[in-house]
Amino acid sequence: MARPFDPFASTESGPRVFNNADSFAQAFDEAWQQHERRQPGHGLERQEKRDLILAQLEDHPFQQTAPERARQVADFRLRLLGL
Numbered sequence: 001m002a003r004p005f006d007p008f009a010s011t012e013s014g015p016r017v018f019n020n021a022d023s024f025a026q027a028f029d030e031a032w033q034q035h036e037r038r039q040p041g042h043g044l045e046r047q048e049k050r051d052l053i054l055a056q057l058e059d060h061p062f063q064q065t066a067p068e069r070a071r072q073v074a075d076f077r078l079r080l081l082g083l
Contacts, residue, residue: 019061021073028074031056032083046083050074 017023031053035042044052054074057063063070077083 017061019065021062021069024057024060024062024070025073025077027057027060028053028077029081032077046078050078 017027032049035049035053042049050071054063054071057070060070062073
């Protein structure tokens with residue numbers, strides 16, 4: 001299971017988190033990659049996995065204040081990275 005999102009994590013344990021699209025994109029990318037490493041044969045469709053990752057990041061400040069924009073950022077990252 002993925003590590004829960006901690007908006008107050010120190011810089012020693014991970015990147016700092018901000019209420020903006022760039023911070024959310026970084027968190028989304030990391031959560032996506034962690035899921036791939038932990039469950040490589042998961043069998044989820046891309047949109048199902050996107051929704052799962054978005055649910056894991058529900059405590060991210062950007063997703064809390066702009067959930068539709070967070071989904072758009074996630075979709076953009078998937079297209080940009082060819083995932």
